[in-house]
């Protein structure tokens with residue numbers, strides 16, 4: 369049996385320099401000090417001095433039928449309710465969602481509605497590789513994420529699996545709240561599962577420097593404490609490693625400051641980090657159509673396995 373390992377270098381850091389989060393008062397959850405949308409939103413933004421829990425994808429997760437699980441941060445939704453009640457000025461929050469994008473209604477077929485989050489947009493700063501040796505080419509994460517989703521969708525259509533693409537627009541910034549709101553608001557007779565697809569970045573001297581080539585591979589994130597999330601993540605991670613043969617960085621979650629797309633999606637959710645776009649060799653691989661196809665195939669295999677078996681242990 370694989371034991372969970374805590375990468376706690378940073379907790380030491382924090383206690384030494386007083387930079388740690390305050391302990392939660394009794395009965396309350398720790399509150400992030402930054403607005404949700406400014407917290408790290410994928411693996412590339414994780415500072416080395418934070419606690420990350422690593423789990424093995426071979427760990428068997430048993431979910432009993434009807435078992436209650438925590439798939440998202442319910443406290444956040446509790447806090448939001450009374451916003452406009454009582455006398456006083458009514459605060460109108462601008463809708464972060466621009467024009468709704470017409471999409472074909474997914475057919476109510478299969479077991480789940482897969483909310484495919486292609487993350488980031490053309491206007492997102494950063495999230496791109498340094499220049500390759502030709503002085504002209506870069507890998508842009510938004511383009512990679514979208515290409516993986518496009519390749520997946522072709523197969524999901526053939527297999528008759530229901531899906532919803534959170535951000536079909538390309539010329540857009542991160543649109544973090546919007547894509548989560550769209551998934552939450554999406555009406556479906558089927559239970560929904562959110563899959564956010566990314567490529568990772570390792571610490572480097574600058575955005576124009578390649579990171580050390582020792583850092584590479586694939587990891588899948590889930591909502592900390594969610595058995596369902598961990599089970600879904602384990603299935604994606606297994607197929608991603610099988611298809612690519614890349615370094616297995618296992619399953620990850622953060623007890624504090626969890627990614628927005630994991631905390632705010634009112635459904636089980638996972639986030640895949642497919643290779644490192646600032647590892648020079650891996651970025652070159654991530655540009656290749658055949659490698660992208662393998663990554664897309666792995667996501668589809670995971671979806672088909674979950675479609676076939678469900679998530680509860682019968």
Ligand SMILES: [Zn+2]
Pocket residue numbers: 410411412487488495509565566567
């Ligand atoms: Zn990303």
